[in-house]
Amino acid sequence: MPIYEYACDNCRKIYSFLVRSPSEHRTPKCPKCGKRGMKRMLSSFGISHTDEDRMEKLSDPSMFSGIDENDPKSLARFMRKMGKELGEEMPEEFDEMCRRLEAGESPEDIEQSMGEAPYASDDSGKLYEG
Numbered sequence: 001m002p003i004y005e006y007a008c009d010n011c012r013k014i015y016s017f018l019v020r021s022p023s024e025h026r027t028p029k030c031p032k033c034g035k036r037g038m039k040r041m042l043s044s045f046g047i048s049h050t051d052e053d054r055m056e057k058l059s060d061p062s063m064f065s066g067i068d069e070n071d072p073k074s075l076a077r078f079m080r081k082m083g084k085e086l087g088e089e090m091p092e093e094f095d096e097m098c099r100r101l102e103a104g105e106s107p108e109d110i111e112q113s114m115g116e117a118p119y120a121s122d123d124s125g126k127l128y129e130g
């Protein structure tokens, strides 16, 4: 059962609603002030519909087939495939990581030498500190 978030214009609050079926398009009314016409939020992760579709594709089990945890090359293949599926320019670090995996380095070594989470960024593309 999916949970959707709706925002109330009136009290500027966001409420989560369970939606019984995807075909249910009824807009809930604000539990607090009773105002109708709440606005559906994209999602708590701030991803758009298109991204949702993409994420669905990424969660397809066939995406993960052929990955051998002990084979860095298969990981690199997967990462490149994922990057392509996302259709976005991947950060240099991503590319470097793929190259190093393809060269046979273990993900642990790469992670250690590259530092923590180089991809954590907000919508503006600004890197979070720490």
Ligand SMILES: [Zn+2]
Pocket (backbone or CB within 6 Å): 008, 009, 010, 011, 012, 030, 031, 032, 033, 034, 035
């Ligand atoms: Zn309200």
